Amino acid sequence: MLRRMRASRILTARAVVSALPVGPLRSVAVTGVSDERLASLHRQRHAVAAKFVAAYEEPFWRARGLSGLSESEGVLGSTWPQSEGILSALVPPERYGVLLGMPPALRTVELLAEMARLYGEEAHRPLATYLRTWGTDPWTQGYVTHWTPGDVMAVGPRHGTHEPPFYVCGSDQWVAGYMEGAVRTGRAAAKEALTRG
Ligand SMILES: Cc1cc2nc3c(=O)[nH]c(=O)nc-3n(C[C@H](O)[C@H](O)[C@H](O)COP(=O)(O)OP(=O)(O)OC[C@H]3O[C@@H](n4cnc5c(N)ncnc54)[C@H](O)[C@@H]3O)c2cc1C
Incomplete structure:
Protein backbone atom coordinates (compact mmCIF):
# COMPACT_ATOMS: atom_id res chain seq x y z
CA MET A 1 0.00 0.00 0.00
CA ALA A 47 -24.72 36.34 -3.01
CA VAL A 48 -24.74 32.87 -4.54
CA ALA A 49 -25.14 33.54 -8.26
CA ALA A 50 -24.05 32.34 -11.70
CA LYS A 51 -23.15 34.13 -14.89
CA PHE A 52 -24.11 33.04 -18.41
CA VAL A 53 -22.72 34.60 -21.60
CA ALA A 54 -23.71 33.96 -25.22
CA ALA A 55 -21.74 35.44 -28.13
CA TYR A 56 -23.42 35.94 -31.51
CA GLU A 57 -22.28 37.03 -34.94
CA GLU A 58 -24.28 40.22 -34.53
CA PRO A 59 -26.68 41.84 -32.04
CA PHE A 60 -29.73 40.27 -33.72
CA TRP A 61 -32.09 41.54 -31.00
CA ARG A 62 -31.66 45.12 -32.20
CA ALA A 63 -33.51 44.33 -35.46
CA ARG A 64 -36.59 43.81 -33.27
CA GLY A 65 -36.05 47.12 -31.52
CA LEU A 66 -34.76 45.41 -28.37
CA SER A 67 -31.83 46.72 -26.33
CA GLY A 68 -30.75 43.41 -24.79
CA LEU A 69 -31.56 44.69 -21.30
CA SER A 70 -34.13 42.64 -19.43
CA GLU A 71 -35.40 41.67 -16.01
CA SER A 72 -36.88 38.21 -16.18
CA GLU A 73 -38.78 35.74 -14.02
CA GLY A 74 -36.97 32.78 -15.59
CA VAL A 75 -33.80 31.16 -14.29
CA LEU A 76 -31.98 34.09 -15.87
CA GLY A 77 -32.76 37.05 -13.65
CA SER A 78 -31.42 39.73 -15.96
CA THR A 79 -29.64 40.13 -19.28
CA TRP A 80 -27.57 42.93 -20.73
CA PRO A 81 -25.46 43.53 -23.85
CA GLN A 82 -21.88 43.02 -22.70
CA SER A 83 -20.41 44.02 -26.05
CA GLU A 84 -21.33 44.02 -29.74
CA GLY A 85 -23.17 40.71 -30.30
CA ILE A 86 -22.62 39.47 -26.74
CA LEU A 87 -25.40 38.98 -24.21
CA SER A 88 -24.57 38.46 -20.54
CA ALA A 89 -26.98 37.18 -17.91
CA LEU A 90 -27.04 36.56 -14.18
CA VAL A 91 -28.76 33.72 -12.36
CA PRO A 92 -29.73 35.26 -9.01
CA PRO A 93 -29.39 33.47 -5.65
CA GLU A 94 -33.06 32.45 -5.33
CA ARG A 95 -32.89 30.67 -8.72
CA TYR A 96 -29.41 29.17 -8.36
CA GLY A 97 -30.80 25.87 -7.04
CA VAL A 98 -32.95 25.54 -10.17
CA LEU A 99 -29.82 25.98 -12.32
CA LEU A 100 -27.92 23.33 -10.36
CA GLY A 101 -30.92 21.02 -10.70
CA MET A 102 -30.62 21.14 -14.50
CA PRO A 103 -28.59 18.16 -15.76
CA PRO A 104 -25.25 19.76 -16.79
CA ALA A 105 -25.63 18.75 -20.45
CA LEU A 106 -28.98 20.60 -20.60
CA ARG A 107 -28.00 23.82 -18.87
CA THR A 108 -26.77 25.77 -21.89
CA VAL A 109 -29.65 24.52 -24.04
CA GLU A 110 -32.24 25.59 -21.46
CA LEU A 111 -30.63 28.97 -20.82
CA LEU A 112 -30.47 29.66 -24.56
CA ALA A 113 -34.17 28.78 -24.77
CA GLU A 114 -34.81 31.52 -22.20
CA MET A 115 -32.79 33.94 -24.31
CA ALA A 116 -34.84 32.88 -27.35
CA ARG A 117 -38.12 33.58 -25.54
CA LEU A 118 -36.84 37.08 -24.80
CA TYR A 119 -35.09 37.96 -28.06
CA GLY A 120 -35.98 35.52 -30.84
CA GLU A 121 -35.01 32.18 -32.35
CA GLU A 122 -31.52 33.40 -33.35
CA ALA A 123 -30.62 33.07 -29.67
CA HIS A 124 -30.41 29.30 -30.18
CA ARG A 125 -27.43 29.75 -32.53
CA PRO A 126 -24.55 31.38 -30.60
CA LEU A 127 -20.95 31.30 -31.73
CA ALA A 128 -19.94 30.45 -28.17
CA THR A 129 -21.40 30.30 -24.67
CA TYR A 130 -19.93 30.30 -21.20
CA LEU A 131 -21.57 29.39 -17.91
CA ARG A 132 -19.74 30.00 -14.64
CA THR A 133 -21.32 28.82 -11.41
CA TRP A 134 -19.67 31.35 -9.11
CA GLY A 135 -21.89 30.43 -6.16
CA THR A 136 -20.34 26.97 -5.90
CA ASP A 137 -16.84 27.90 -7.05
CA PRO A 138 -14.71 26.80 -4.07
CA TRP A 139 -12.44 29.87 -4.34
CA THR A 140 -15.17 32.53 -4.30
CA GLN A 141 -18.32 30.80 -2.97
CA GLY A 142 -20.38 33.64 -4.41
CA TYR A 143 -20.70 36.67 -6.64
C1 LIG B 1 -20.40 37.27 -12.59
C2 LIG B 1 -19.79 38.44 -11.90
C3 LIG B 1 -19.97 39.71 -12.41
C4 LIG B 1 -19.42 40.82 -11.78
N1 LIG B 1 -19.61 42.04 -12.33
C5 LIG B 1 -19.01 43.10 -11.78
C6 LIG B 1 -19.11 44.38 -12.40
O1 LIG B 1 -19.73 44.54 -13.44
N2 LIG B 1 -18.50 45.43 -11.79
C7 LIG B 1 -17.78 45.29 -10.64
O2 LIG B 1 -17.22 46.27 -10.16
N3 LIG B 1 -17.69 44.09 -10.03
C8 LIG B 1 -18.28 42.99 -10.58
N4 LIG B 1 -18.18 41.78 -9.98
C9 LIG B 1 -17.56 41.69 -8.65
C10 LIG B 1 -16.05 41.72 -8.71
O3 LIG B 1 -15.62 40.84 -9.72
C11 LIG B 1 -15.54 41.27 -7.34
O4 LIG B 1 -16.11 42.08 -6.34
C12 LIG B 1 -14.02 41.37 -7.26
O5 LIG B 1 -13.40 40.68 -8.31
C13 LIG B 1 -13.56 40.80 -5.95
O6 LIG B 1 -12.16 40.98 -5.88
P1 LIG B 1 -11.39 40.41 -4.64
O7 LIG B 1 -9.94 40.65 -4.91
O8 LIG B 1 -11.99 40.90 -3.37
O9 LIG B 1 -11.70 38.84 -4.65
P2 LIG B 1 -11.44 37.76 -5.77
O10 LIG B 1 -11.22 38.39 -7.11
O11 LIG B 1 -12.52 36.76 -5.61
O12 LIG B 1 -10.01 37.18 -5.33
C14 LIG B 1 -9.89 36.29 -4.26
C15 LIG B 1 -8.80 35.32 -4.62
O13 LIG B 1 -8.55 34.47 -3.52
C16 LIG B 1 -8.27 33.18 -4.02
N5 LIG B 1 -8.48 32.21 -2.95
C17 LIG B 1 -9.64 31.81 -2.40
N6 LIG B 1 -9.41 30.93 -1.41
C18 LIG B 1 -8.06 30.77 -1.34
C19 LIG B 1 -7.20 30.00 -0.50
N7 LIG B 1 -7.68 29.21 0.46
N8 LIG B 1 -5.87 30.10 -0.70
C20 LIG B 1 -5.37 30.90 -1.68
N9 LIG B 1 -6.14 31.67 -2.49
C21 LIG B 1 -7.46 31.59 -2.32
C22 LIG B 1 -9.22 33.02 -5.19
O14 LIG B 1 -8.79 32.03 -6.07
C23 LIG B 1 -9.16 34.42 -5.80
O15 LIG B 1 -8.14 34.51 -6.77
C24 LIG B 1 -18.68 40.65 -10.59
C25 LIG B 1 -18.47 39.38 -10.06
C26 LIG B 1 -19.02 38.28 -10.71
C27 LIG B 1 -18.79 36.91 -10.14
Whole structure:
Protein backbone atom coordinates (compact mmCIF):
# COMPACT_ATOMS: atom_id res chain seq x y z
CA MET A 1 0.00 0.00 0.00
CA LEU A 2 1.28 3.44 -0.89
CA ARG A 3 1.06 6.11 1.72
CA ARG A 4 0.88 9.63 0.39
CA MET A 5 2.84 12.12 2.48
CA ARG A 6 1.45 15.64 2.56
CA ALA A 7 4.14 18.23 2.07
CA SER A 8 3.94 21.08 4.56
CA ARG A 9 5.83 24.34 4.70
CA ILE A 10 6.07 26.93 7.41
CA LEU A 11 6.37 30.50 6.21
CA THR A 12 7.07 33.32 8.63
CA ALA A 13 6.21 36.97 8.08
CA ARG A 14 5.83 40.16 10.10
CA ALA A 15 2.34 40.80 8.76
CA VAL A 16 -0.46 38.76 7.19
CA VAL A 17 -2.83 40.29 4.65
CA SER A 18 -5.94 38.27 3.86
CA ALA A 19 -7.40 39.01 0.42
CA LEU A 20 -9.79 36.06 0.53
CA PRO A 21 -13.53 36.39 -0.01
CA VAL A 22 -15.46 35.79 3.21
CA GLY A 23 -16.68 32.30 2.20
CA PRO A 24 -13.27 30.72 1.54
CA LEU A 25 -11.87 32.58 4.56
CA ARG A 26 -14.26 30.63 6.81
CA SER A 27 -12.43 27.46 5.73
CA VAL A 28 -9.02 28.79 6.78
CA ALA A 29 -7.91 28.23 10.37
CA VAL A 30 -6.85 31.64 11.70
CA THR A 31 -5.32 31.99 15.17
CA GLY A 32 -3.74 34.90 16.99
CA VAL A 33 -6.49 37.44 16.34
CA SER A 34 -9.39 38.25 18.66
CA ASP A 35 -12.57 36.18 18.75
CA GLU A 36 -14.54 39.36 17.98
CA ARG A 37 -12.55 39.90 14.80
CA LEU A 38 -13.13 36.34 13.59
CA ALA A 39 -16.81 36.48 14.54
CA SER A 40 -17.21 39.67 12.50
CA LEU A 41 -15.42 38.23 9.46
CA HIS A 42 -17.31 34.93 9.65
CA ARG A 43 -20.68 36.69 9.95
CA GLN A 44 -20.50 38.12 6.41
CA ARG A 45 -22.14 36.42 3.45
CA HIS A 46 -22.02 36.32 -0.33
CA ALA A 47 -24.72 36.34 -3.01
CA VAL A 48 -24.74 32.87 -4.54
CA ALA A 49 -25.14 33.54 -8.26
CA ALA A 50 -24.05 32.34 -11.70
CA LYS A 51 -23.15 34.13 -14.89
CA PHE A 52 -24.11 33.04 -18.41
CA VAL A 53 -22.72 34.60 -21.60
CA ALA A 54 -23.71 33.96 -25.22
CA ALA A 55 -21.74 35.44 -28.13
CA TYR A 56 -23.42 35.94 -31.51
CA GLU A 57 -22.28 37.03 -34.94
CA GLU A 58 -24.28 40.22 -34.53
CA PRO A 59 -26.68 41.84 -32.04
CA PHE A 60 -29.73 40.27 -33.72
CA TRP A 61 -32.09 41.54 -31.00
CA ARG A 62 -31.66 45.12 -32.20
CA ALA A 63 -33.51 44.33 -35.46
CA ARG A 64 -36.59 43.81 -33.27
CA GLY A 65 -36.05 47.12 -31.52
CA LEU A 66 -34.76 45.41 -28.37
CA SER A 67 -31.83 46.72 -26.33
CA GLY A 68 -30.75 43.41 -24.79
CA LEU A 69 -31.56 44.69 -21.30
CA SER A 70 -34.13 42.64 -19.43
CA GLU A 71 -35.40 41.67 -16.01
CA SER A 72 -36.88 38.21 -16.18
CA GLU A 73 -38.78 35.74 -14.02
CA GLY A 74 -36.97 32.78 -15.59
CA VAL A 75 -33.80 31.16 -14.29
CA LEU A 76 -31.98 34.09 -15.87
CA GLY A 77 -32.76 37.05 -13.65
CA SER A 78 -31.42 39.73 -15.96
CA THR A 79 -29.64 40.13 -19.28
CA TRP A 80 -27.57 42.93 -20.73
CA PRO A 81 -25.46 43.53 -23.85
CA GLN A 82 -21.88 43.02 -22.70
CA SER A 83 -20.41 44.02 -26.05
CA GLU A 84 -21.33 44.02 -29.74
CA GLY A 85 -23.17 40.71 -30.30
CA ILE A 86 -22.62 39.47 -26.74
CA LEU A 87 -25.40 38.98 -24.21
CA SER A 88 -24.57 38.46 -20.54
CA ALA A 89 -26.98 37.18 -17.91
CA LEU A 90 -27.04 36.56 -14.18
CA VAL A 91 -28.76 33.72 -12.36
CA PRO A 92 -29.73 35.26 -9.01
CA PRO A 93 -29.39 33.47 -5.65
CA GLU A 94 -33.06 32.45 -5.33
CA ARG A 95 -32.89 30.67 -8.72
CA TYR A 96 -29.41 29.17 -8.36
CA GLY A 97 -30.80 25.87 -7.04
CA VAL A 98 -32.95 25.54 -10.17
CA LEU A 99 -29.82 25.98 -12.32
CA LEU A 100 -27.92 23.33 -10.36
CA GLY A 101 -30.92 21.02 -10.70
CA MET A 102 -30.62 21.14 -14.50
CA PRO A 103 -28.59 18.16 -15.76
CA PRO A 104 -25.25 19.76 -16.79
CA ALA A 105 -25.63 18.75 -20.45
CA LEU A 106 -28.98 20.60 -20.60
CA ARG A 107 -28.00 23.82 -18.87
CA THR A 108 -26.77 25.77 -21.89
CA VAL A 109 -29.65 24.52 -24.04
CA GLU A 110 -32.24 25.59 -21.46
CA LEU A 111 -30.63 28.97 -20.82
CA LEU A 112 -30.47 29.66 -24.56
CA ALA A 113 -34.17 28.78 -24.77
CA GLU A 114 -34.81 31.52 -22.20
CA MET A 115 -32.79 33.94 -24.31
CA ALA A 116 -34.84 32.88 -27.35
CA ARG A 117 -38.12 33.58 -25.54
CA LEU A 118 -36.84 37.08 -24.80
CA TYR A 119 -35.09 37.96 -28.06
CA GLY A 120 -35.98 35.52 -30.84
CA GLU A 121 -35.01 32.18 -32.35
CA GLU A 122 -31.52 33.40 -33.35
CA ALA A 123 -30.62 33.07 -29.67
CA HIS A 124 -30.41 29.30 -30.18
CA ARG A 125 -27.43 29.75 -32.53
CA PRO A 126 -24.55 31.38 -30.60
CA LEU A 127 -20.95 31.30 -31.73
CA ALA A 128 -19.94 30.45 -28.17
CA THR A 129 -21.40 30.30 -24.67
CA TYR A 130 -19.93 30.30 -21.20
CA LEU A 131 -21.57 29.39 -17.91
CA ARG A 132 -19.74 30.00 -14.64
CA THR A 133 -21.32 28.82 -11.41
CA TRP A 134 -19.67 31.35 -9.11
CA GLY A 135 -21.89 30.43 -6.16
CA THR A 136 -20.34 26.97 -5.90
CA ASP A 137 -16.84 27.90 -7.05
CA PRO A 138 -14.71 26.80 -4.07
CA TRP A 139 -12.44 29.87 -4.34
CA THR A 140 -15.17 32.53 -4.30
CA GLN A 141 -18.32 30.80 -2.97
CA GLY A 142 -20.38 33.64 -4.41
CA TYR A 143 -20.70 36.67 -6.64
CA VAL A 144 -20.49 39.82 -4.53
CA THR A 145 -20.92 40.53 -0.84
CA HIS A 146 -24.56 40.36 0.21
CA TRP A 147 -26.11 42.20 3.13
CA THR A 148 -29.46 41.11 4.51
CA PRO A 149 -31.34 42.99 7.26
CA GLY A 150 -29.38 42.70 10.51
CA ASP A 151 -26.03 41.91 8.87
CA VAL A 152 -24.57 45.41 9.07
CA MET A 153 -25.03 45.62 12.85
CA ALA A 154 -23.96 41.99 13.36
CA VAL A 155 -20.75 42.32 11.34
CA GLY A 156 -20.24 45.55 13.24
CA PRO A 157 -17.59 48.27 13.33
CA ARG A 158 -14.70 45.86 12.74
CA HIS A 159 -15.78 45.51 9.12
CA GLY A 160 -12.94 46.56 6.81
CA THR A 161 -10.59 47.32 9.68
CA HIS A 162 -7.34 45.66 10.70
CA GLU A 163 -5.84 44.00 13.75
CA PRO A 164 -2.10 44.39 13.13
CA PRO A 165 -0.26 42.32 12.15
CA PHE A 166 -3.44 40.84 10.59
CA TYR A 167 -4.85 42.92 7.74
CA VAL A 168 -7.87 42.36 5.50
CA CYS A 169 -8.68 43.53 2.00
CA GLY A 170 -10.86 42.49 -0.92
CA SER A 171 -14.21 43.72 -2.11
CA ASP A 172 -16.04 42.07 0.81
CA GLN A 173 -14.24 44.49 3.11
CA TRP A 174 -15.64 47.50 1.28
CA VAL A 175 -19.17 48.91 1.53
CA ALA A 176 -20.72 47.01 -1.36
CA GLY A 177 -18.33 44.59 -3.01
CA TYR A 178 -17.31 45.17 -6.62
CA MET A 179 -14.02 45.98 -8.32
CA GLU A 180 -13.81 49.42 -6.78
CA GLY A 181 -13.92 47.80 -3.36
CA ALA A 182 -11.23 45.27 -4.25
CA VAL A 183 -8.88 48.01 -5.45
CA ARG A 184 -9.60 50.54 -2.70
CA THR A 185 -9.27 48.05 0.16
CA GLY A 186 -6.15 46.50 -1.37
CA ARG A 187 -4.40 49.86 -1.56
CA ALA A 188 -5.57 50.82 1.93
CA ALA A 189 -4.41 47.52 3.50
CA ALA A 190 -1.01 47.78 1.81
CA LYS A 191 -0.58 51.32 3.11
CA GLU A 192 -1.57 50.29 6.65
CA ALA A 193 0.70 47.24 6.65
CA LEU A 194 3.67 49.31 5.42
CA THR A 195 3.00 51.97 8.03
CA ARG A 196 2.19 49.78 11.05
CA GLY A 197 4.03 46.56 10.13
C1 LIG B 1 -20.40 37.27 -12.59
C2 LIG B 1 -19.79 38.44 -11.90
C3 LIG B 1 -19.97 39.71 -12.41
C4 LIG B 1 -19.42 40.82 -11.78
N1 LIG B 1 -19.61 42.04 -12.33
C5 LIG B 1 -19.01 43.10 -11.78
C6 LIG B 1 -19.11 44.38 -12.40
O1 LIG B 1 -19.73 44.54 -13.44
N2 LIG B 1 -18.50 45.43 -11.79
C7 LIG B 1 -17.78 45.29 -10.64
O2 LIG B 1 -17.22 46.27 -10.16
N3 LIG B 1 -17.69 44.09 -10.03
C8 LIG B 1 -18.28 42.99 -10.58
N4 LIG B 1 -18.18 41.78 -9.98
C9 LIG B 1 -17.56 41.69 -8.65
C10 LIG B 1 -16.05 41.72 -8.71
O3 LIG B 1 -15.62 40.84 -9.72
C11 LIG B 1 -15.54 41.27 -7.34
O4 LIG B 1 -16.11 42.08 -6.34
C12 LIG B 1 -14.02 41.37 -7.26
O5 LIG B 1 -13.40 40.68 -8.31
C13 LIG B 1 -13.56 40.80 -5.95
O6 LIG B 1 -12.16 40.98 -5.88
P1 LIG B 1 -11.39 40.41 -4.64
O7 LIG B 1 -9.94 40.65 -4.91
O8 LIG B 1 -11.99 40.90 -3.37
O9 LIG B 1 -11.70 38.84 -4.65
P2 LIG B 1 -11.44 37.76 -5.77
O10 LIG B 1 -11.22 38.39 -7.11
O11 LIG B 1 -12.52 36.76 -5.61
O12 LIG B 1 -10.01 37.18 -5.33
C14 LIG B 1 -9.89 36.29 -4.26
C15 LIG B 1 -8.80 35.32 -4.62
O13 LIG B 1 -8.55 34.47 -3.52
C16 LIG B 1 -8.27 33.18 -4.02
N5 LIG B 1 -8.48 32.21 -2.95
C17 LIG B 1 -9.64 31.81 -2.40
N6 LIG B 1 -9.41 30.93 -1.41
C18 LIG B 1 -8.06 30.77 -1.34
C19 LIG B 1 -7.20 30.00 -0.50
N7 LIG B 1 -7.68 29.21 0.46
N8 LIG B 1 -5.87 30.10 -0.70
C20 LIG B 1 -5.37 30.90 -1.68
N9 LIG B 1 -6.14 31.67 -2.49
C21 LIG B 1 -7.46 31.59 -2.32
C22 LIG B 1 -9.22 33.02 -5.19
O14 LIG B 1 -8.79 32.03 -6.07
C23 LIG B 1 -9.16 34.42 -5.80
O15 LIG B 1 -8.14 34.51 -6.77
C24 LIG B 1 -18.68 40.65 -10.59
C25 LIG B 1 -18.47 39.38 -10.06
C26 LIG B 1 -19.02 38.28 -10.71
C27 LIG B 1 -18.79 36.91 -10.14
